[in-house]
Amino acid sequence: MSGQKKTLTYLLKAAFVTLIYIFLYLPITMIIFFSFNTSKLNIVFKGFTFRWYSVMLQNTGLMSALWNTVIVAVSNVVISVFIGTLAAIGMFRYEFKGKNIVDSFLYIPIVIPEIVMGISLLAFFHIIKLNPGIITLIIAHVTFSMPFLVVTVRSRIAGYDMAVEEAAMDLGATRLHTLLRVTLPIIAPGVLAGAMLAFSLSLDDVIVSYFTTGPDSTTLPIYIYNKVKCGVSPDVNAMITVIVIATMLILFVLRTFETKNSKNDQI
Amino acid sequence: MSTMTTPEVMLLPPDANHQRKGIRLSRLAPLILMVSPAILWLLLFVVAPLVYVLVISFLKRGTYGGVVASFNFHNYLRICDPLYLNIYILSVIIAAGTTMLCLLIGYPFAYIIAKANPRNKNILLTLVMLPFWTNSLIRTYGWIILLRTDGTFNTLLTCVHLISHPIQMLYTNGAVMLGMVYTLFPFMVLPLYSSIEKLDHSLLEAASDLGAEPWRAFLRITLPLTVPGIFAGCIQVFVPTLGYFFISDLLGGGNSMLVGSLIRNQFLAARDWPFGAALSILLIAFTIAVIRIYNHFSGSSLGNI
Numbered sequence: 226m227s228g229q230k231k232t233l234t235y236l237l238k239a240a241f242v243t244l245i246y247i248f249l250y251l252p253i254t255m256i257i258f259f260s261f262n263t264s265k266l267n268i269v270f271k272g273f274t275f276r277w278y279s280v281m282l283q284n285t286g287l288m289s290a291l292w293n294t295v296i297v298a299v300s301n302v303v304i305s306v307f308i309g310t311l312a313a314i315g316m317f318r319y320e321f322k323g324k325n326i327v328d329s330f331l332y333i334p335i336v337i338p339e340i341v342m343g344i345s346l347l348a349f350f351h352i353i354k355l356n357p358g359i360i361t362l363i364i365a366h367v368t369f370s371m372p373f374l375v376v377t378v379r380s381r382i383a384g385y386d387m388a389v390e391e392a393a394m395d396l397g398a399t400r401l402h403t404l405l406r407v408t409l410p411i412i413a414p415g416v417l418a419g420a421m422l423a424f425s426l427s428l429d430d431v432i433v434s435y436f437t438t439g440p441d442s443t444t445l446p447i448y449i450y451n452k453v454k455c456g457v458s459p460d461v462n463a464m465i466t467v468i469v470i471a472t473m474l475i476l477f478v479l480r481t482f483e484t485k486n487s488k489n490d491q492i
Numbered sequence: 493m494s495t496m497t498t499p500e501v502m503l504l505p506p507d508a509n510h511q512r513k514g515i516r517l518s519r520l521a522p523l524i525l526m527v528s529p530a531i532l533w534l535l536l537f538v539v540a541p542l543v544y545v546l547v548i549s550f551l552k553r554g555t556y557g558g559v560v561a562s563f564n565f566h567n568y569l570r571i572c573d574p575l576y577l578n579i580y581i582l583s584v585i586i587a588a589g590t591t592m593l594c595l596l597i598g599y600p601f602a603y604i605i606a607k608a609n610p611r612n613k614n615i616l617l618t619l620v621m622l623p624f625w626t627n628s629l630i631r632t633y634g635w636i637i638l639l640r641t642d643g644t645f646n647t648l649l650t651c652v653h654l655i656s657h658p659i660q661m662l663y664t665n666g667a668v669m670l671g672m673v674y675t676l677f678p679f680m681v682l683p684l685y686s687s688i689e690k691l692d693h694s695l696l697e698a699a700s701d702l703g704a705e706p707w708r709a710f711l712r713i714t715l716p717l718t719v720p721g722i723f724a725g726c727i728q729v730f731v732p733t734l735g736y737f738f739i740s741d742l743l744g745g746g747n748s749m750l751v752g753s754l755i756r757n758q759f760l761a762a763r764d765w766p767f768g769a770a771l772s773i774l775l776i777a778f779t780i781a782v783i784r785i786y787n788h789f790s791g792s793s794l795g796n797i
Contacts, residue, residue: 238604242616245601248674249623252634255644259637269647308529315526327527330534333542338779340735340752341545341772342538344759348548348769349541368537371530400522431629431738436759446629453633453742465630472625 253469260462278467281460290448291464293359297434297444298427301366305423308367309374310416314408316375317382331372342369343436350437357439365437366430370423377422381415414483421479428472542776549769559765567770576754583751586665586740587733590672594680594729595722597673602684602721606691617685620678628675632742635674639667639743663745671739679728687721688714723786731779751775 263272281287316324334342346368350361389411393403409416431446438447445468449461549567554560570576605616623631638644639661646658661667691714699709737752744750751771758768 241600242604245597246619249620249677252631252638252674253623253626255637256630256634308533311526312530315523319523319527321523321527327531327534330531330538333534333538336779336783337542338731338735338775340737340755341542341776344755344768344772345541345545346537347759348765349537349544352544364537367533371533375530425625429624429627431627432735435738446627449633450629450738450742453636457633465626469626473622476622476625
């Protein structure tokens with residue numbers, strides 16, 4: 226009786242969890258499914274084709290949207306990592322007046338609604354006469370990514386005994402040398418995690434981009450947003466499929482790399 | 493995405509307090525070099541724009557959509573106009589509904605994952621996060637394919653003769669709520685998961701040893717101890733829901749105008765920046781109030797605001 230009851234609860238749990246995962250994956254699965262459809266409408270599956278993948282390559286609007294998305298994401302990661310890592314080390318190592326205020330500033334972009342950040346940047350770029358385009362888009366992305374980077378790197382350093390830095394300097398290493406050979410290797414995993422976070426925030430953003438993009442800097446989400454109301458053609462589905470597969474591959478590689486690293490750490 | 497993070501305890505090297513009084517320039521220089529780019533960036537692109545929005549919320553709209561300098565509270569009074577009141581009520585209903593649904597589905601889900609064996613746990617958690625590496629707008633587009641009158645659901649239901657005519661699924665408040673629940677679900681699951689996982693299992697064993705029924709142990713031990721997770725999850729779902737205009741736009745069509753779309757329209761379509769700014773200031777005030785309430789009840793702090 227008790228055994229039966231246990232099996233039953235197990236089955237119920239498994240069914241519930243499976244339903245949630247179906248819910249989570251259904252929309253993306255549909256997009257991928259219809260990228261192989263011969264019909265131009267994403268309604269009924271007429272037959273299998275790869276045609277949309279070559280159509281996609283000739284769609285200049287779509288390709289430039291992809292290009293813009295990549296440029297913004299990569300620039301965002303580079304700038305955020307540079308500014309954010311330095312700030313994280315500096316704020317961890319030194320006590321200074323106004324540190325609390327800097328902390329509050331860092332939390333503003335994390336907690337305010339994205340739409341408010343979007344409109345405030347739109348208004349601000351307008352008065353400083355910076356035309357909306359790829360530059361404003363990169364500035365906006367760094368603004369919401371960099372605080373996350375500081376937080377991620379700082380939580381990583383907090384777990385480390387920084388006395389090794391002093392040890393290095395006592396042994397005659399210069400400040401720069403210590404930074405490059407001791408500090409950076411210690412915080413590298415934190416920086417990598419932060420960089421991945423910044424990259425994904427950039428790829429996932431719709432709202433802030435919507436307000437800070439210009440006509441020549443359309444990114445993929447904005448491109449789709451503009452097209453969705455009058456119908457999206459399947460070459461967009463094909464592009465999304467390529468991106469989804471590429472993301473999964475990158476994540477998989479990074480994950481194996483990470484587990485390998487953490488194993489080395491233990492030895 | 494507004495993930496909230498608890499600030500970690502700041503560790504300082506042992507000599508920091510000693511030298512605080514006599515910091516020489518040589519010690520100060522690297523600090524300035526390291527921290528000032530971030531501070532300048534935040535002052536320029538976070539603080540200054542927000543101050544500017546606060547200022548224009550007290551100004552008047554110009555004839556051609558610009559801003560005219562004349563100090564007044566008109567924009568804040570306009571917020572109380574019955575025309576906009578309906579929009580707030582609908583927004584709050586949808587946000588509250590989304591939060592409740594996320595909690596009702598998310599709690600048992602997070603519980604099952606947290607109690608799974610360690611190897612499966614990681615895989616199950618990764619599987620929750622994986623779809624969120626694809627842009628939320630793209631996933632919303634996936635829902636349009638499913639929900640359209642000629643979409644997948646209607647086609648399937650007609651094929652199995654459950655319905656004779658396609659039913660209206662897209663462009664309803666239900667569709668908006670579905671899209672919101674879908675997009676914000678992980679923001680509920682992650683805090684719930686971490687608070688359930690931290691739970692001391694021996695407490696539950698003690699309860700069952702003392703003869704408590706499992707449901708009683710859940711109500712008296714598990715639920716109260718995971719309240720911080722519930723609070724954090726609810727805030728992280730409720731607040732963004734108010735601003736996610738693209739979901740109400742794409743899945744609700746013209747039928748569900750939410751606060752987010754209203755602000756968007758003031759800045760892009762109506763070009764009434766002062767009114768849009770006043771609405772934004774109100775949204776910030778509301779967000780800060782919610783976070784304060786959270787900090788007050790949970791004892792821990794979510795940011796220093």
